Amino acid sequence: MARAKEVGLQVVGAVEYYNFQTINDMTPIIVKLKQLNPDVVHHIAYTNDAPLFWRQAREQNFLFKALVHAGATGYGGSDFGKAVGNDGNGVFALLEPGPGFKIEALKPEGQKIEKDFRDAIQKRTGSYPLGAHQLAGGGLWLLKIVLDKAQSDDPDKFRTAVLSLDMPVGTMINGWGVKFNETGQNANERVQHYMLQWQNGQLVTVWPEEFTTNRAKWIPLGPWDQRK
């Protein structure tokens, strides 16, 4: 909340619920939000509640300019697309890159590993890697790099190898770079964020623009039946 104010966002309301798996009716929440009349709805949802919210928001004709989600669940998962199809057009999710991702924007080693990984996933599942796939795949690949470097599973040697990593942005499967600081966290400036958007049943990369061939659409979101 404080951070939102710092960057100049006016928070008109916050609705909390924890029973994301057992919630059966989101109408009371939607009716309340409708009265608050927000420009942007930032809804962190899970597999059940995202399609339920979207369907009931449509029923209630709740209009807002954009919905933004973060993470690989709910609006960021393939189940949302299966559940609502083209009716999901316009929803944003902050996530790992999806279709439209320009791998030429990556470093050569990043391009190679991204392509190998994506081909393997597509061969196995028939669909584009989504959400946490690249993050998990990237983590595993990083483990291999560290083990190659340390040539040992001794914790001290392993730690030294981890801390000595210095990979620029664009070298990992998801386009991130790697540089761990003393606290063991990957430095923020090596993390590349991507905004994805549901466009005709597919979650595609729309931002940053230099990383993608797709452009964000439906800003602001029009009436529910005009998002084609």
Next chain:
Amino acid sequence: MDPARSLGPAQIDVFAQLAVSTILLGGIYALIAVGLTLIYGIMRVVNFAHGEFLMLGMYLAFWAFTLWSLDPWFVLFVSIPLFFVIGLITYALVMKGVVRASHNVQVFTTVGLSTVLQNLALVLWSGDFHTVRPWHSLRATRVLGTAFNLSQVVAFVVAIVLTVALVAFMRLTHTGRVMRATAQDHDAAVLMGIDTERVYRLTFALGIAAVGAAGVLVSPLYAVYPTAGLQFVLLSYVIVVLGGLGDMGGALVGSLIVATVEVAGSYIFGTAWKEIFYFILFIGVLVFRPAGLFGQRGAETLGM
């Protein structure tokens, strides 16, 4: 300012919408609870696998829709006889041996059955979430500033029809009288020449047919996955206790009460509060009216 705390003309529309949502949600709960209360009322067995039969009904609707594009409203007519037979088979294989056993044995058996069915669904159909999207699932009807979901309206109507039909069956038919006699006094019923084994079999099959139909009807509204039943079944126990164990009309009223608490609590105090409210209600009923709001005092120990 929280809009729920202000009153004004705009609140009338909100109130109307919340009332509509409450009634429709109550209908879904009643649909699920009526089979549970029937089985409990006659057999005195709490079926902990009730939610899993609901889940199977949802999968039936999903496969029929995905493979043959059959509308859940059509599948409903197939599901009733189909789940009646599933109920008969489950009774013969699982329930028959424990219907006269102690409550502990019954609880372990039905909980075990629930786990088996959940995992069977997981093995057969994976843990993926599925959706059934017939034309009516996204159809909102607007009347006087309130919105109705068509799938939900039909589920509500079927819930009412089903409850009325079951109550009429129990009150007016010979078989219904035989079932009630068995529930009141098993031993006396046997002495009067009632085949109580047959009564239990029929009761269980009817209860499963009702919940199977419920599963088909809610499939356009909620995601289909192996543990989908858990989303509703905990609530059903609250409803059944509220309405009086074995009282089907009570289950309908109990469903509306739980839905009211859920919708109003969620709007006024926040969604996180709703489970607190209905479990306070649940505990309150158990303490002050253990036979449920409409049940007769002492009925809760019948046959135990």
